[in-house]
Amino acid sequence: MKNVLEYLEDSAKKYPNKIAVKDNKSSCSYINLLENAKHIGSSLLEYEEPRKPIVVFMEKSVQALSTFMGIVHAGCFYVFISPEQPEARIQQILEVTQAKCIITQHEYVDDIRKLQFSGHLLDYSELIKGEIREDELKRIRALTLDIDPLYCNFTSGSTGVPKGVLVSHRSVIDFMEYFPNIFNITENDVIGNQAPFDFDVSVKDIYSTLKLGATMVIIPKQYFSIITLLLDYMCDEKITTMIWAVSALCLITQLKGLTYKVPTSVNKILFSGEVMPIKHLKLWKEALPEASFVNLYGPTEITCNCTYYCIDKEVKDSEILPLGQAFPNEKVFLLDEDDKEVKEKDKIGEICVSGTALALGYYNNKEQTSKAFVQNPLNSLYMEPIYRTGDLAFYNSNGDLCFSGRKDFQIKYMGHRIELEEIEAILNSYPEVNRACCIFESDKNRIVAFYIGSIEKKELQKRMKESLPIHMIPRIFHSMDELPISKNGKIDRKKLKDYGR
Structure with a gap:
């Protein structure tokens, strides 16, 4: 298998x-999805050649x-841009992609x-x-490679x-060979898509x-503003x-949504993006005791x-999930700071990843690609690209990887190396705190908690x-x-840094 269209064709x-x-x-x-895709792909043949970006400018939808x-039928790759994006950012994306085509709807x-x-x-x-x-679509398919770009x-x-x-x-094919099977996702499932289409969580849904x-x-997206409607x-x-x-x-548990109604048909909840506060996880587990819960990273x-x-x-309430x-x-x-592999329990190192799942890099950005996608320093015998995540972790006593910031x-x-996530874990463990986040204001040399x-x-x-040394206690609360939440569903730390300035 070398093209994700085979998934659609087989299911059709x-x-x-x-x-x-x-x-x-x-x-x-x-x-109908297959036929519609063929109509669109055929129309695109006169506008763009294979392996080029095509922008999709519309709300996430059918x-x-x-x-x-x-776009995939035309041999190209898609770049989704939500109309809600700031105009300056949209302009930047268009400049990076240098896309010749934008597909949109009349209202945009x-x-x-x-x-x-x-x-x-x-x-x-x-x-x-x-x-x-059909003949031209088949010709393009015959020339495609599995390393051709799918999305950006x-x-x-x-x-x-x-x-x-x-x-x-x-x-994507490599990841999908394992992902649904491990978590028992089948043809009988109804997958509720929450993530924006320009966020990779949606790739798992699609x-x-x-x-x-x-x-x-x-x-x-607007349903998340009215929890009862959601x-x-x-x-x-x-x-x-x-x-x-x-x-x-x-958001649902914070607004006590599960006291209004429990979606009892849900049997699988897989989450990612940030550290899950245990108190919120417990509320979901109490509401759906038969469901399976998975922390993804x-x-x-x-x-x-x-x-x-x-x-x-x-x-435990103060525990961080592995x-x-x-x-x-x-x-x-x-890897440690000297690029030596860390295998000991409780020793912190940077998470690095090798394998087919690695992206092709950053489009039209050689400099940033060369910094993040590098040769494995542990392998001097043949090419083995790895991605350096910038995330820190350690192995616990069970051999599980645990996030450390x-x-x-x-x-x-104050002379100490501090992980802000450690402070956040303590804050989030208190019953009276629904959600917490910390930032460091370097210009004022202080930790601030929200x-x-x-x-x-x-x-x-x-x-x-009672839980932390004095140097780890925020100066400002x-x-x-x-x-504030970013478009990808994470706490927007940049906005918090601008708060009160």
Whole structure:
């Protein structure tokens, strides 16, 4: 197998009339999804050659997924941009990709024209009317390689310019060979899509669905602003599988959504993106005692995830869940500051990953690619690229990998090296604190804590002295109604740094 379209084609043969994907406005069967993709792919042949980027500018929807598959039929790779993105960031992404084509819908045409885009502005409703050119589509497929790019997702860049993580068909296929089987995701599942389509969590939703012949229900972003509406929708659609960001799960429990309604059809909850606060995990486990819960870890650069930990025991409130073990065909190991492998228990090192799942690098960015994707320093005999994650971890007594913070979240304060996540774990363990996050203001040389909860700042500071040395206790505490969330569902630490300045 060398192309993800084989997933769609196989499922269209097995389940032609089954709903492949639906949102709150429309739905599409497998056979219709395949036909729509062929129409779009055929129309694109006159605008772009294979292995080139094509931008999809629309809300996540049935139409967006159809467009992705159409772009792949044309031998190209897709770059999804949500219309909610700031204009400056959209312009940066377009400059990095140098895309000649943008596929959109009528209501977004004026937004794109503001960008002074000089390429082909293509209307979805027109592309889908194009005649299917089977012979040309077959010719393009015959020339494709499994290392051809499939999609490009943009993450924040340290230089202020977004980095486009380019992922191949081969990497997605390799990951999907194992992911659904390990967690018993089958054709009978209804996968509730929470993640934006430009966030790699959605890759697990999309390709698990297409590979297995399952159904994906796209949950609109606005539903997460009205928890009762969200839970009603999940129950009505009989969602069985949630592959969600931690913050999305915490949003429901933080607003006491599970006291309103429990989505009892859910039997699998897989989460990633941040450290899961144990108190929120317990609320989910109490509401869904028969469901399986899995902690997933892995950056976008290694195609979704590289480790997993199945939670089959009770955990303490102050405990941090292990990252667990590596997925098959992925090597996950630790390197110290001298590039020596760390194997000892409790010794911290940087998480590094080797294997087919590695991305092709950052699109049109040789400098950043060369910094993060490097030769394995433990191997001098042949080429073995690895990705240096910048995440720190250690092995516990069971041999499981445990997260210990980011290299850039590790601070030096009052002569001590401090991991901000350690402080956050203590804050999140208090019953009166719903969610907490810490930042370090280097210009003022102080640790600042932000939290949602009913506890007074003085009481919080007093209680932290019982668990942490004085140099690890934040100088400033901000009580918040809510913590800012980035588009990828993580706490937006940049906005917190700007708070109060």
